[in-house]
Ligand SMILES: Nc1ncnc2c1ncn2[C@@H]1O[C@H](COP(=O)(O)OP(=O)(O)OP(=O)(O)O)[C@@H](O)[C@H]1O
């Protein structure tokens with residue numbers, strides 16, 4: 211214990227003697243640790259954001275898309291011969307799959323929406339009457355369009371809260387006419403605000419119109435983009451998935467062993483996939499962090515080696531007046547660790563700052579990870595020990611007589 | 618006998634081997650130094666003075682021969698044991714002072730206490746001991762000055778204070794006045810004389826015979842051998858005391 215306090219005293223005094231160098235030495239660690247904390251925090255913030263958005267899809271949510279999956283989960287073979295989903299498929303699911311509560315064909319495009327002299331570029335979603343039930347997203351003002359509107363491809367739409375704000379300001383949008391790709395649409399309702407945003411993308415920045423209208427008036431295509439569905443309960447999600455698969459395989463006349471040509475994603479699976487992606491992302495971030503810590507550590511080693519050479523006479527003097535090899539070794543080791551940990555602490559502060567700024571700019575939740583801070587702290591201490599060890603050993607092995615003579 | 622002689626040396630030999638060549642830096646030196654003596658070591662360059670001091674100071678080990686310091690046979694001690702002996706029994710004063718730069722006088726003087734294996738001193742005790750030593754060398758008021766703020770003579774006095782702080786059995790000085798002018802040298806020698814009068818054993822190396830005359834006894838080395846060992850008849854007294 212008393213040795214420890216003396217060693218600390220000696221090391222702190224030595225560091226205080228060389229303040230500027232001590233600060234410069236820690237720069238590498240500061241940047242490395244700031245990197246760790248910021249990237250992990252930012253990555254975590256982005257992951258939370260994705261998760262929030264996926265959760266907002268509704269727990270029983272299912273999405274049927276054309277294409278097929280490889281084992282890795284990547285989509286391939288977009289639009290294969292019999293992969294296109296048909297209007298009749300939507301009808302069939304609605305009619306024949308008992309485990310499904312709601313079904314809606316869905317499509318999306320991006321377009322300018324014009325009201326008076328205001329215009330706003332946004333995402334135009336086409337859906338059927340079940341759409342708000344599937345997404346558990348209600349109308350706050352006015353009403354949703356009807357099945358009749360969809361069948362007749364009526365030019366009506368429901369606006370997301372952000373679109374209202376941008377086009378109408380304080381004005382009441384209900385009953386007003388907006389132009390989308392020069393087609394006039396009557397606003398019949400306003401969606402309730404979902405709040406939150408994703409990767410700088412605002413969920414309320416959306417215009418919802420009948421599926422048939424979007425397809426015929428805005429897109430001019432005939433095949434179904436995706437089908438959204440909702441199982442009657444969370445427990446029924448897997449069953450619904452199975453039943454839909456069986457039904458579509460039969461309808462598309464897909465023989466045994468042949469690829470589906472479509473895929474069904476549940477919210478759970480999408481979450482898992484997002485998790486998987488963020489894992490890959492975090493490996494990347496960790497390796498960046500690792501490299502910066504390595505560089506920071508090498509910086510410390512370099513400066514400590516210079517310091518040992520420069521302070522050869524000091525080491526000789528200390529040895530002459532009774533410092534043992536291990537006293538010298540612990541002094542330099544403690545110096546390295548103190549440098550690394552001080553740098554680490556500064557880096558944690560800097561990292562949190564960077565992360566807050568990024569979170570502010572990208573408008574996603576700040577997620578200061580306690581574990582990241584703990585790890586950054588531990589890692590900087592370990593870096594100090596690992597990279598401080600060799601210089602410290604070198605110092606402790608100096609011959610006192612030669613060290614005293616050193617010029 | 619043992620408690621009278623601080624240093625007992627017999628047949629002390631130190632051989633440096635450099636490839637084929639052998640340098641007998643010390644060649645069979647036998648002598649003893651009693652407690653309270655003031656010894657000056659002289660001799661031409663390369664005669665083995667520093668080698669002798671390094672062994673006496675337990676920085677180095679003899680190739681052959683025996684060396685008993687304050688009753689302890691130190692010739693066979695290992696590195697760590699010698700470090701302990703140095704801390705406990707020996708005070709070093711160097712030609713180039715060897716103070717830690719950018720470190721206050723008092724912290725420099727405290728340094729040996731930090732490495733003391735025997736005692737653990739509290740901060741206050743360390744301060745008090747270091748302060749007492751600084752006052753002894755007349756630098757009590759300059760305790761917070763760094764070496765850069767002190768003259769050469771003052772720096773050497775800080776170094777002497779540092780050598781005293783652990784209350785050593787002997788004070789060793791290798792050309793302590795080598796970097797000082799004659800007036801400052803005399804001041805420093807005055808301090809050594811003062812210490813010696815308090816009963817402390819002092820051994821110093823010097824090239825200058827007028828410096829050696831401050832001592833009570835002069836050893837002459839030549840080619841690693843002790844060639845003369847005489848008492849100073851007309852001893853000089855330093856005019857200035859601290
Ligand atoms: N580390 C060493 N390796 C080899 N030879 C050495 C070493 N140290 C000293 N010597 C040799 O030992 C001899 C004695 O050296 P020492 O340093 O003791 O002389 P000195 O009397 O102190 O000389 P000076 O008055 O110049 O300081 C010299 O010949 C020197 O070259």
Ligand SMILES: [Mg+2]
Pocket residue numbers: 666667668
């Ligand atoms: Mg010498």
